[in-house]
Amino acid sequence: MSLLILVVDDDPTIRYEASSSLEKFGYSVITAGDSQEALNIIEEYHPNLIVTDITMSELDDYQLIRWVRQHPKFRILPVVFLTARVDVEKRIRGYQLGGDACLPKPFELNELYAIVRNLLERSQLMLWEWRLGMQQQSMERQTSSVDTTYQVYLNNQEYIPPVDSIEQIFLTRRERMVLKFLTEGKSNSQIATSLYLSRRTVEKYVSNLLGKTGTNNRVELVHFARKNNLINH
Structure with missing residues (x-):
């Protein structure tokens, strides 16, 4: 089963371009038009990575990143945030809240893919090692005379x-x-x-x-x- 990526943007053109490109690279993609819809999707589908605009007008720009980082089960969930090229302060704020990478809009689709691939490799390795550690702990509990x-x-x-x-x-x-x-x-x-x-x-x-x-x-x-x-x- 391919990994699931959530793309969040109030611009339907951005959603379409990003999602269609990522699907061509072999990922499954689900989209949301605002932060509240994205929060519901995260809770239900547990995506493997999020690509989100942080300049959507209807909500606090950083609500989505903040919410993700406050929930233990999503703390290692990679977040790529999108901003306008001139919004340096917004990019800095995004990193401070726990965003993993930033892409200024308009962005190159190949650059988006490179960032997504790198972050997924890292997060999936961390998840694998965590599961491996849990299995080892279980084995150690079962064999007291190791x-x-x-x-x-x-x-x-x-x-x-x-x-x-x-x-x-x-x-x-x-x-x-x-x-x-x-x-x-x-x-x-x-x-x-x-x-x-x-x-x-x-x-x-x-x-x-x-x-x-x-x-x-x-x-x-x-x-x-x-x-x-x-x-x-």
């Missing part, structure tokens, strides 16, 4: 305990994410789309995983990961 060798390696590395005669293997968080997708049967292109990476970057991670596990191809790598329970730590 061996002390099960520990998180420093420098953003994950420690994978040795199985039988297998040497210790250290995987980064991103390598482990790629490995999980591999065990689910996803192609490099599908993994790249899911993690907002280039296909070449995914290929590099796969190569690293092959080297660290001493396997020769994806089939051997997946078999090795499942046999040694690498993706559950």
